[in-house]
Structure formats: C-alpha cells, structure tokens
Amino acid sequence: MTTDLRSRIRAANESTVEIMLSAWDNVVWVGNETAIDVIPGMTPTTVMHAGPPITWVDMCSSMREGVIGGLLFEGLADTAEEAESLIAGGGITLAPCHEHRTVGGMTGITTASMPVHVVRDDQNGVEAYCRLHERKRALQWGERDQQVLEQLRWMTDVLSPMLSAAVRAKGGLAVKSITARALQMGDECHNRNVAATSLLVREMMPDLIALDWGKDDLEKVARFLQEDDGFYLHIDMAAGKAIAEAAKGIEYSTIVTTIARNGVEVGIRISGLGDSWFTGPADLLRGSYFPGFNDDNVDADMGDSAIMETMGLGGQIQAAAPVFQQIVGGTVQDAINHTREMMDISFGRNPAFVLPMLDFQAGPIGIDMLKVLETGVTPIIDSAMAAKKGGFAGAGQVRVPMECFQKAFRAFAERYGLGQ
Amino acid sequence: MTTDLRSRIRAANESTVEIMLSAWDNVVWVGNETAIDVIPGMTPTTVMHAGPPITWVDMCSSMREGVIGGLLFEGLADTAEEAESLIAGGGITLAPCHEHRTVGGMTGITTASMPVHVVRDDQNGVEAYCRLHERKRALQWGERDQQVLEQLRWMTDVLSPMLSAAVRAKGGLAVKSITARALQMGDECHNRNVAATSLLVREMMPDLIALDWGKDDLEKVARFLQEDDGFYLHIDMAAGKAIAEAAKGIEYSTIVTTIARNGVEVGIRISGLGDSWFTGPADLLRGSYFPGFNDDNVDADMGDSAIMETMGLGGQIQAAAPVFQQIVGGTVQDAINHTREMMDISFGRNPAFVLPMLDFQAGPIGIDMLKVLETGVTPIIDSAMAAKKGGFAGAGQVRVPMECFQKAFRAFAERYGLGQ
Numbered sequence: 001m002t003t004d005l006r007s008r009i010r011a012a013n014e015s016t017v018e019i020m021l022s023a024w025d026n027v028v029w030v031g032n033e034t035a036i037d038v039i040p041g042m043t044p045t046t047v048m049h050a051g052p053p054i055t056w057v058d059m060c061s062s063m064r065e066g067v068i069g070g071l072l073f074e075g076l077a078d079t080a081e082e083a084e085s086l087i088a089g090g091g092i093t094l095a096p097c098h099e100h101r102t103v104g105g106m107t108g109i110t111t112a113s114m115p116v117h118v119v120r121d122d123q124n125g126v127e128a129y130c131r132l133h134e135r136k137r138a139l140q141w142g143e144r145d146q147q148v149l150e151q152l153r154w155m156t157d158v159l160s161p162m163l164s165a166a167v168r169a170k171g172g173l174a175v176k177s178i179t180a181r182a183l184q185m186g187d188e189c190h191n192r193n194v195a196a197t198s199l200l201v202r203e204m205m206p207d208l209i210a211l212d213w214g215k216d217d218l219e220k221v222a223r224f225l226q227e228d229d230g231f232y233l234h235i236d237m238a239a240g241k242a243i244a245e246a247a248k249g250i251e252y253s254t255i256v257t258t259i260a261r262n263g264v265e266v267g268i269r270i271s272g273l274g275d276s277w278f279t280g281p282a283d284l285l286r287g288s289y290f291p292g293f294n295d296d297n298v299d300a301d302m303g304d305s306a307i308m309e310t311m312g313l314g315g316q317i318q319a320a321a322p323v324f325q326q327i328v329g330g331t332v333q334d335a336i337n338h339t340r341e342m343m344d345i346s347f348g349r350n351p352a353f354v355l356p357m358l359d360f361q362a363g364p365i366g367i368d369m370l371k372v373l374e375t376g377v378t379p380i381i382d383s384a385m386a387a388k389k390g391g392f393a394g395a396g397q398v399r400v401p402m403e404c405f406q407k408a409f410r411a412f413a414e415r416y417g418l419g420q
Numbered sequence: 421m422t423t424d425l426r427s428r429i430r431a432a433n434e435s436t437v438e439i440m441l442s443a444w445d446n447v448v449w450v451g452n453e454t455a456i457d458v459i460p461g462m463t464p465t466t467v468m469h470a471g472p473p474i475t476w477v478d479m480c481s482s483m484r485e486g487v488i489g490g491l492l493f494e495g496l497a498d499t500a501e502e503a504e505s506l507i508a509g510g511g512i513t514l515a516p517c518h519e520h521r522t523v524g525g526m527t528g529i530t531t532a533s534m535p536v537h538v539v540r541d542d543q544n545g546v547e548a549y550c551r552l553h554e555r556k557r558a559l560q561w562g563e564r565d566q567q568v569l570e571q572l573r574w575m576t577d578v579l580s581p582m583l584s585a586a587v588r589a590k591g592g593l594a595v596k597s598i599t600a601r602a603l604q605m606g607d608e609c610h611n612r613n614v615a616a617t618s619l620l621v622r623e624m625m626p627d628l629i630a631l632d633w634g635k636d637d638l639e640k641v642a643r644f645l646q647e648d649d650g651f652y653l654h655i656d657m658a659a660g661k662a663i664a665e666a667a668k669g670i671e672y673s674t675i676v677t678t679i680a681r682n683g684v685e686v687g688i689r690i691s692g693l694g695d696s697w698f699t700g701p702a703d704l705l706r707g708s709y710f711p712g713f714n715d716d717n718v719d720a721d722m723g724d725s726a727i728m729e730t731m732g733l734g735g736q737i738q739a740a741a742p743v744f745q746q747i748v749g750g751t752v753q754d755a756i757n758h759t760r761e762m763m764d765i766s767f768g769r770n771p772a773f774v775l776p777m778l779d780f781q782a783g784p785i786g787i788d789m790l791k792v793l794e795t796g797v798t799p800i801i802d803s804a805m806a807a808k809k810g811g812f813a814g815a816g817q818v819r820v821p822m823e824c825f826q827k828a829f830r831a832f833a834e835r836y837g838l839g840q
Contacts, residue, residue: 184743185606185615186776195605198618205625206642215629222626322776323604332779356606356742357777359752 001418005252009225009272009370014131016271017170017348017366019124019250020311023243024352026123028172029235032132032164033138034156036112039129041100043112045076048097050108050304051262052277056087057096060263060299061388062142065108067094067388069144072153080144099275100259102129103241103304106140107263107387113413114152115160115415119175119238121246128241130304132160135228142390158217159224166207173203175239178232179313180352183363188321189236190305190314191382191395196232201225228401240307249274255347256367257308259379261402263302265384266406268368273415278408280401285385287328287396298393306381306400312365314349315397316342319357324382327395336372338380339363345371345379369412372405421838425672429692429790430673436691437768437786439544439670440731443663444772446543448592449655452552452584454576456532458548463532465496468517470528470696470724471682472572476507476514480683480719481808486527487514489810493572494531500564518680519695522549523661523724525654526560526806527683534572535580539595540659541666548661550724552580553631555648562810565815578637579644583660586627589689593623595659598652599733600772601659604784608741609656610725610734611815616652621645653725660727669694672836675767676787679730679799679820683722683806686822690789693835698828700821705805707748718805718813726801726820732770732785735800736762739777744802747815752777758800759783765791765799789832792825 001009036042047070049063056082059067068083071092078084086092097104104110116129132155137143139152167173178199185195203227208218225231248257260267267277282300289298308314318324320340322332339358343349346364353363367379378399387393421429456462467490469483479487488503491789497503517524520798522768524530536549552575557563559572587593598619605615624645628638643653668677673691680687687697702720708719713743728734739759759778763769766784773783787799797820807813 186604194601195615195618198615198622201625202618202621202646205621206639206646208596209629209635209639209642215635219626219629222629226622226626325776326780332777356745357752360746 005418007415008252009254012250012272013255013347013366013368016247016250016253016255019247020243020365021350023121023124023246024176024350026121027119027175027239027242029167029175029180030118030120030172031168032115032160033118035110035114035129037114038116038118041095043093044074044348046093046095046112047071048095048100048102048104048108048110049262050097050104050302051260052265052267052279053096054262054264058264060302060360062299062386062390063107063263063302065142065144065390066109066139069139069148070109070111072144073149074113086204096260097304098258101127101245103237103239103307104131105133105237105305106303106384107142108304109139113156115156117235117238119235119242124246126242126245128238128245130234130238130241133228133231133234135224137391141392143268144390159221159385162211162213162217162221163204163210165211166204169207169210175236176352178203180234183317183320183353184356186321186323188314188317188324188382190233190308191324191327191384192321193232194229196236197229200232200348210398232302234344236306237307240311243311244307247271254412256310256369257382259306261301261306263285264399265300265402266301267406268400270408273408273411276403276411278411280403283398283401285383285396285398287394289385289394290392291312293385293387293393297388299388301381301383302386303383305383309379309381310367312353312363314382316346317353317355317363318380319355322357328397341377342380344375345377347371355411369408371406373409378402378405425836425838428672432670432692433675433767433786433788436667436670436673436675439667440663440785441768441770443541443666444596444770447595447659447662448543449540449587449595450540450592451588452535452580453538455530455534455536455549457540458536459520459522461515462655463513465511466513466515466532467491468515468520468522468528468530469682470517470524470526470678472555472685472687472699472724474682474684475515478684480722482719482806482810483527483683483715483722485562485564485810486529486559489527489568490531490558492564493559493569494533516680516753517724518678521547521661521665523657523727524551525553525657525725526723526804527562529559533576535576537655537658539655539662541662544666546662546665548658548665550654550658550661553648553651553654555644557811561806561812562655564810568782572663579641582628582631582633582637582641583624585631586624588619589627589630596772598623599656603737603740603773604776606741606743608734608737608744608802610646610728611744611747611804612741613652615647616656620652631655657727659692660731663731664727667691674789674832676789679726680724680803681721681726683719686721686820686824688820688828690828690832693828693831696831698824698831700823703818703821705803705816705818707814709805709814710812713805713807713813717808719808721801721803721818722806725803729799729801730787732773732783734802736766737773737775737783738800738802739775742777748817761797762800764795765797767791789825789828793829798822798825
C-alpha cells in the first residue's frame with residue numbers, strides 16, 4: 001500500500017472509531033414498538049432472520065423452526081406444514097435483520113407483530129431495533145410450541161408495553177451507563193448479562209410500579225425479569241446496531257461494522273465497503289453443552305448477537321468476565337490473553353468500558369480487518385448453541401473465519417486500489 | 421507448645437471452621453422485627469453501639485452524635501442537650517451490639533423501636549440481628565437531623581414491614597445464594613454490595629408487588645432500593661453475626677469470631693476464649709475521602725461491619741472486587757497479594773465463595789490468631805470513614821492492630837497453658 005492510501009485508511013478508521021465512541025455516549029433506549037410500525041421494509045409477510053442472507057433451502061434446522069414459529073405467531077399458518085407450503089409457494093419474504101436496522105438473537109426471527117426495543121442516537125441521527133429477549137424456552141432458540149407462542153403473546157401484550165411506558169416515563173435510558181457498570185461486575189455483556197439485567201431491573205422497577213397498570217401484570221413482569229438473566233442483552237444489541245448504522249459507509253475505513261451468523265455462514269461487513277457481505281463457513285462453538293447435546297445435534301454459530309463483539313464487548317473483553325472461562329474450560333490468564341489479542345486487532349479503545357482485571361485499561365473497540373490479516377488473529381465471539389430441533393443447548397466461544405476478512409480485503413483492493 | 425496442645429488446637433479449629441461453613445449453608449433471612457421484640461437485653465432506654473464496650477465519655481464524636489440521634493428517634497429526648505443530660509444522669513444504658521447477638525454498621529446505633537433484619541440458622545440453632553441500611557444521609561453515619569430521623573421512621577413504618585412480609589411470603593431467603601453470586605460479580609460484600617443489592621432487589625420485587633399494600637408505598641420502597649447500593653450489607657452482616665454465634669465458645673479454638681471497632685478501639689474475640697474482648701487502638705483508614713474530608717475531621721476505624729471479614733468476606737477477598745482498588749489506589753496485583761496474605765492467616769477455605777480472579781480458588785475463612793502471630797500479617801478490613809460531625813466521609817482499608825492478637829494470645833496461654 002502507498003503511504004497515501006495508508007494515511008487515508010488511518011484517517012477513515014479514526015473517524016469510524018470516533019463515531020462509535022460518540023454513538024456509545026448517545027444511544028438511548030427510548031421505548032418499545034411493534035416491528036411493523038418501525039422496522040424499515042417490514043411487511044405482514046416478512047420474516048427477518050439473523051446473519052447474512054440465506055434461502056429457506058439453505059437454512060439450518062433451528063432457524064427453519066424459528067421461521068415456522070414466526071408464521072404461526074403471525075397467524076399466517078396454523079401448522080408447520082401450512083407454513084412450509086406458504087414458504088415454498090413464495091408467499092413469504094425472508095430477509096436478514098441486519099439489512100433493516102435490526103438485529104436478532106440466535107435465529108433472530110422477527111415478524112410484523114412482534115415487539116422490539118427501540119434504541120435511538122439523536123446525535124448521529126440513527127435508530128435501531130431488536131426483539132425482546134424471551135425467558136427460558138423461546139422462539140429465539142427455534143422453539144415454537146404453544147407455551148413458547150403464548151409467552152411471546154404475553155410479552156407482546158403486557159411486558160413490552162409496560163416496559164415501554166416505564167422507560168418513556170423516565171425519558172429514556174442511556175444504554176452506556178448500564179453496560180459500563182456491568183463490565184465492572186463480571187459481565188462481558190454477550191454471554192453474561194446478569195449484572196446488567198439486575199441493574200436494569202432495579203432501575204426500571206419504580207417506573208413500572210408508577211404506571212397505571214394492574215397489579216397482577218406488574219407481578220408477572222417482575223417475575224419474568226427475575227427469571228431472565230439475559231434480558232438486557234437485546235437492549236444492548238439494539239444499541240450496538242444503532243452504533244453500527246452510525247459507523248457504516250465511511251470511505252476507506254477498514255473497520256468491521258457487522259459480524260453476523262445464520263448457522264451456516266458467518267458474514268462481516270466493513271465500514272468502507274458499505275452493505276456488502278463477506279462470508280465464510282460457520283463453525284461449531286467450543287464450550288459446554290447442556291445434558292443431551294453434542295456436536296451432532298446442535299447448529300453451528302448463529303445470531304446477530306456478535307454485534308456486541310463488533311462494538312467492543314463479549315469475546316473482545318473476556319477479561320471482564322472470568323466466570324465465562326468456566327464454560328469454555330479456560331483460565332483467567334486465557335481471558336486476559338484473549339483480551340490482549342483483541343486489543344491487537346482493534347483500532348481504538350473505549351475509555352468508558354474499562355477492564356478491572358487489566359488494571360482499568362480501556363477495552364478495545366473497532367475491529368480492523370487489516371490488523372486481523374496482518375496478525376492472523378481473528379475475532380472471538382462468546383455465544384450460545386441452539387439445538388437443531390430448537391432449544392438452548394449450551395454456550396461457548398468461536399472465531400470469525402479468516403475467509404471473511406480475505407474476501408473483504410479483495411473487495412477493498414478492488415474498490416480503492418492498493419497503490420504501488 | 422506441646423504436640424498435644426497443637427493437635428487439640430487443630431481439632432478445635434477444624435470444628436470451628438466446619439461450623440462456620442455449615443452456618444453459611446444455613447443462614448436464612450427470615451424477616452424483620454422491632455429491636456426490642458427480639459434483641460436479648462434490649463430495653464426502652466438501651467442504646468447499642470458498634471465495637472467493643474466503651475463509655476459515653478470515651479466515645480468518638482460521630483458515635484456520640486449517633487447515640488443522641490437514637491435518643492431523639494426514641495422520643496427520650498427532644499434536643500441534643502436533653503439527650504446529653506439524660507446520659508450524664510445515668511438514665512441510659514450503653515451496650516455493644518456484639519454482646520447482644522446484634523451487629524451495627526458504622527456507629528452501630530440500635531435502639532428499642534428500630535427495625536432489624538432477623539437472620540436465623542435453624543441447623544445450629546442461632547439467630548442474629550442487624551439494623552436496616554439507611555440510604556444516603558443516615559444515623560448509621562452519626563447524622564441526626566429531621567430528614568435523617570424521618571427517613572428512619574419511614575423505614576420503620578413502611579420499608580421494614582413490607583420487606584419482612586415479602587421475605588416471609590417466600591419462606592425466607594438463603595443468604596449464601598446471594599453472597600456467593602455477588603462474589604462472581606465484583607462485590608467483596610463489605611465495601612461493594614452493588615451486585616448483591618441488585619440481585620436481592622430482583623429477587624424480592626415480585627413478592628413485594630404481591631403484597632396487599634398501597635402502590636405509593638411500593639413505589640417508594642422500589643425507589644429507596646434503587647438508590648441504596650449498600651442495602652444488602654446489613655442482611656449479610658446479620659448472617660455473619662449468626663455464624664459468629666454458632667462458632668463461638670469452642671474450647672482450644674484460636675479462630676477469630678469477632679472483629680469490631682468503635683472508632684477508638686478495635687476489639688477481637690476468639691472462639692476458645694468466649695466473650696472476652698482483646699483490644700488495640702483504632703487507626704484511620706487509608707483510601708479516598710469525599711471532598712471536604714481529611715485525616716483531621718473523620719473518626720478512626722468504626723463499625724461491626726468487620727463481621728464480614730470475620731466470615732471470609734471484604735478485606736479477606738479483595739481479589740473478588742478489583743474495583744475497590746480504585747478507592748485505595750491499589751492495583752489488581754495488590755488485591756491478589758492481599759487475598760493470598762489473608763489465605764495465609766486463615767485456617768480454612770470456603771468452597772462456596774470462589775474467587776474468579778484466582779481461577780476459582782475457594783476464599784479464606786476463619787482467621788487464626790496463631791497464624792497472625794506467626795506470620796506477622798494482620799487482617800485487612802475494607803471499610804468507610806465517618807465524619808466527626810456525622811456523615812459518610814470516604815472509604816478505604818485498614819489493618820486490625822497486632823496488639824489485639826498479642827493480648828488474646830496471652831489470655832489463651834493463661835487459660836490453656838502452652839505446654840512445654
């Protein structure tokens with residue numbers, strides 16, 4: 001590369017990380033809405049999914065289960081068979097969440113009537129969405145029986161509007177304030193969200209109580225939030241997506257603005273390369289299975305939750321959450337080593353997200369594809385496994401395939417040239 | 421010491437630590453009561469205080485303020501002057517909380533009408549008490565104006581009975597379950613209790629909502645708990661005291677069962693030496709003052725909260741809470757080194773309280789006065805400073821004076837002999 005190109009890239013990357021940091025300062029959870037009312041391109045017959053684009057035929061098993069569940073939830077089909085023939089007949093549009101200012105956990109299935117968190121950054125003029133995290137058995141894991149659909153209906157009718165009214169009453173909730181505190185409390189905010197969720201619940205309860213709403217519903221909401229340690233994740237993911245939207249499309253920038261997986265492929269997007277996906281094969285996670293699960297009955301790496309890593313959390317900062325090492329059979333030193341590796345492939349640091357275990361050094365932010373290629377170190381994702389038949393099967397870690405970065409580099413070279 | 425004496429001591433210490441571990445397994449917060457209804461020896465004219473016994477004349481300034489506040493709260497005096505002449509006239513009994521199955525934070529002031537947490541261990545047949553942690557300005561810090569007394573009245577009339585009813589509705593709350601989880605979340609459960617308090621609030625909210633109680637009170641309770649990161653501490657302290665009661669009075673045991681400070685003296689008690697206090701001078705804490713405070717306008721080490729260190733928390737396990745090092749100007753390595761030092765002077769380990777930063781090693785429990793004397797290492801206490809005029813002035817750490825252990829050792833030698 002020429003010196004000129006290098007300095008253009010450096011300036012672009014500096015801008016990109018600056019925008020990311022400014023966006024982290026400004027992302028506010030402003031309320032919840034119904035998907036079709038806010039998500040651009042959502043229609044009554046659209047099913048959005050996690051990861052890069054994929055056809056029905058190519059989808060992994062749990063994601064197909066999720067798509068069917070979404071159609072059952074919408075009342076577009078009464079049985080799995082009806083759902084499948086509707087899809088086969090071309091009556092349904094499948095689309096990646098990420099192409100519609102949205103992210104989805106695991107299968108990522110998002111349909112018209114589902115409620116979504118709305119996170120807004122007025123400074124950068126962006127807004128992004130993510131479905132509410134379901135408790136226990138869930139469509140997000142590809143489960144779709146009556147119990148799952150009923151919980152989702154209750155979340156739609158009660159939980160979401162109550163949370164939305166409460167957060168509006170307080171004038172919105174700055175996402176950074178909770179995320180930053182949770183990082184001091186053993187969360188890395190992808191696999192572990194128990195501190196963040198607990199802080200969130202404490203923060204929201206007075207406003208929930210103050211609502212003019214029935215006591216029985218209030219109690220059910222409190223019990224739901226008591227039982228779901230992961231509830232905060234999907235608010236943080238919507239924030240991450242808003243940040244990604246602000247940081248994308250900066251000419252010459254080599255910073256990663258998307259990492260997303262559909263269970264078959266991992267796709268990345270690069271700020272300077274706009275909306276193009278660069279994909280590689282999704283691997284199985286390495287970690288701990290729940291009883292009954294093994295390499296043969298789970299799907300490979302899946303979900304848009306790697307928006308957390310894209311924005312400097314999760315696998316980027318394992319040193320924040322030594323407890324995660326118990327899942328992956330690692331040591332505290334592994335967590336520190338991984339974090340230092342991630343610092344090596346990141347362009348910036350986020351002074352708001354400090355790592356106690358590293359003597360309060362600022363965590364990395366802004367994965368630079370050039371640094372990935374130069375070092376041969378690929379980003380780590382802390383995530384979870386979905387059973388092929390649907391269901392939460394375990395948790396672990398996985399690397400983004402190098403192939404994604406190699407493809408992105410070729411596209412970068414084509415677009416910008418490499419100079420002499 | 422003879423081999424025989426050494427083996428008697430070893431066996432006694434093993435029993436003591438075994439009881440401590442069994443008590444940790446069994447301490448349950450069963451409800452709240454009014455002090456005079458449960459605390460043995462409490463009378464309408466008793467004021468209990470933190471630390472070893474001390475007279476009115478010898479008390480430090482903030483503790484005197486607290487005593488006056490307690491008398492104002494009880495309506496035994498209408499002004500500070502009236503309170504002081506009541507005390508001077510011998511109308512008031514001063515007594516250490518610790519001699520009445522009770523512990524108190526900072527000044528520790530506990531009077532007849534105040535509500536207390538009741539923690540019970542049915543297995544070991546013990547019950548202990550601690551006043552509720554006040555939010556912000558507080559009698560526990562020696563503050564005693566109208567605002568402070570009004571908050572305390574509201575806590576007595578609303579907060580305490582509501583919490584009590586809620587915890588009874590759930591059949592009690594196992595203290596260990598919250599403490600153990602909080603240690604994975606950056607709390608050492610003396611200086612830092614934000615994770616524990618957040619877990620507690622999430623746990624209690626459904627039961628609080630389910631009560632047949634007014635919505636306005638419920639909202640105020642939720643706001644109080646939202647604003648007081650330290651609320652859990654006094655439940656944990658009552659648990660610690662119950663454990664101390666179970667572990668005391670074991671012949672030949674050299675394990676510390678009390679560390680308590682009254683702002684003038686630090687007193688320890690040893691299991692094999694019953695109820696005798698062994699005292700040394702209280703030092704100033706080293707850490708961070710809030711603006712306006714310095715060595716000249718704060719009182720020395722004070723409070724029964726070192727029951728947490730006595731039971732394996734706080735300064736015993738600084739490695740659980742690297743954030744505390746920001747207060748004392750230390751590094752993560754200091755936190756680890758301190759924890760290793762505390763392991764060196766402790767007889768046992770608590771497998772329920774593991775330290776993520778030390779690759780999930782079990783934390784120390786059962787400070788052994790012989791190990792303190794052999795190593796020259798004294799226990800560390802993570803605590804806070806009270807302003808002489810009353811008020812929260814800062815936080816820091818301090819060591820228990822070696823003199824306490826030297827005196828205890830002389831008493832032990834007198835009682836049990838040292839053999840040949």
